Amino acid sequence: MELSTFDYTIIIVFFTIVLSIGIYVSKKSGKNTSEYFLSGRTMPWWLLGLSMVATTFSTDTPNLVTDIVRTNGVSGNWVWWAFLITGLLTVFVYAKLWRKSNVNTDLEFYELRYGGAPASFLRKFRAVYLGVIFNVITMSAVTLAAIKIGSIMLGLEPWQTVVSAGLITVTFSALGGFKGVVYTDFLLFFVAMAGAIGAAYFLVNIPEVGGMKALLTNENVADKLNILPDFSNKKALITLFIIPLAVQWWSSWYPGAEPGGGGYIAQRMLAAKDENHAIGATFFFNIMHYALRPWPWILVALASLVVYPDIASIHEAFPNVAEDKLGHDLAYSAMLTKLPSGLLGLVLASLVAAYMSTISTQLNWGSSYIVYDFYKQQINPNASEKKLVAVGRLSTVVLMVFSALLALLLQNALQLFDVLLTFGAGTGLIFILRWFWWRINAWSEITAMFASGIISIILKLTPVGAYFFASETGVFPDWSEYLFVVLVTSVIWLTATFMTQPESKSVLQSFYKKIQPGGPGWDKVINEAKHDQTDIVNDKEKWSVPSGLLAMLLGCILIYSCMFATGYWIYGETTNALILTGIAIASGFSLIKVWGKMKDSIL
Incomplete structure (x- = not known):
């Protein structure tokens, strides 16, 4: 050429x-x-959002x-x-938490949330x-x-x-x-x-x-x-739709779509002017990334x-x-x-x-x-x-x-995508829960990281994987391999969590005082602080997670509707396109109302 x-x-x-x-x-x-x-x-939010998209x-x-x-x-x-769900969870729940942490990298978070040699x-x-x-x-x-x-x-x-x-x-x-x-x-x-x-x-x-x-x-x-x-093709339905929507989005760590935020997405949230700009940047990114x-x-x-x-x-x-x-x-x-x-x-x-x-x-x-x-x-x-x-x-x-x-x-590229997806399988739930459940400790993450990696290596690079999960001759259907890694990794890290000591009282109270994550998962820490006559709760800050989850749901409806309406307009299927466009408009107005209750403005 x-x-x-x-x-x-x-x-x-x-x-x-x-x-x-x-x-x-x-x-x-x-x-x-x-x-x-x-x-x-x-x-500013718009420059960071464009950077995430680019x-x-x-x-x-x-x-x-x-x-x-x-x-x-x-x-x-x-x-x-399916990773849109992960992205919008980051927007409406985790973006402000990351910006409030004021760390230089998302890994510095470990010594804010955990303590001692394991955190280091x-x-x-x-x-x-x-x-x-x-x-x-x-x-x-x-x-x-x-x-x-x-x-x-x-x-x-x-x-x-x-x-x-x-x-x-x-x-x-x-x-x-x-x-x-x-x-x-x-x-x-x-x-x-x-x-x-x-x-x-x-x-x-x-x-x-x-x-x-x-x-x-x-x-x-x-x-x-x-x-x-x-839907009549069982394997396609399970592997391409059910597993991504039901399991993959929350269970797998993948670069750019980390549950709870992380990596270069977290870097941009940390570079934002304030919490509102961090939220605005990540929402703008998800709209452009999926809908456009x-x-x-x-x-x-x-x-x-x-x-x-x-x-x-x-x-x-x-x-x-x-x-x-x-x-x-x-x-x-x-x-x-x-x-x-x-x-x-x-x-x-x-x-x-x-x-x-x-x-x-x-x-x-x-x-x-x-x-x-x-x-x-x-x-x-x-x-x-x-x-x-x-x-x-x-x-x-x-x-x-x-x-x-x-x-x-x-x-x-698809070969590498599959490998990376499996390597992070089972670890994602920790990144979601560590902000809202005091019992998660450094050993939870260490165990999950090694368990997921080792299991993936065994399944991908040894005859074990072929024996159990080969497409035609395996003991189990090949689509169950990912679920197996998630299940085993989750059992291992949960076991390790309860078999090891929780983080110290001082670490947990310091983290809560700085971040104010809220929720019932911190009741034990808050009650202990009250008993010690230590003030760690900011009464002026309400727990925004329920509103954040509703906003996440409405955001998913909005962006998926925009994406698929565009597809149906292209296909010339006018009826489906009009219905989805209407749903997008309705969910957009509903999202504005919910978001308004969470923040006066992102600008």
């Missing part, structure tokens, strides 16, 4: 602007760690959605649509476990997508894509810090959305596809259109089934692609090669934008763990601010190198 001078001009101008932003803010970002990792906690719009996301749609149809997206170990271990291992794996999936795009669209070797894309990203990430990431995310969001929508519109109307009507009636597409899975973005990717995925009905047809069209990189996720990049000059340059710039946004966020977030939660805690407690910023910049480069090397060994 040949790029025109106009295409190159668009890409070069884009790169220039992004690097200029990184260089411009580098001096202020390098001033201290608060500026480098949290931008001085002065960020970050989760990575190069592997359209590839993942394409893989899902081609394999399981549109309804297969419930494996990630948990913080340092998870700094390496999440900040390095999980972070490198996540970034490698994003880089793998970039490799496939470079291979299909530009004929680049994997190492060429890794070096060219990674070098620019790591440069502005290391220089600009968190402020550079957020400021560039503002630009990256609009470039990425323009590219995705423009590509979808053009590709649906190419001669091979023949427009929307022809697409929807094509024999390769017709059975992939349902938003809900086929999926359909351009879905339409390209459906169109790809017409042009490239199977993997063999993709391989035939692109014979130079390595065998170990072939997969359904390649279809997205393959479709983009049909774009005209100008739009092609914009779409390539949008994919670069998606890559840079996600990687820069992961780098800054992972680096914050290494600096605050490992280096400063374990190696050099007296390090100067200048020294800590230098360590942050160095760790940014090292994380980029490790993720690039791992990306060269991977095959497809």
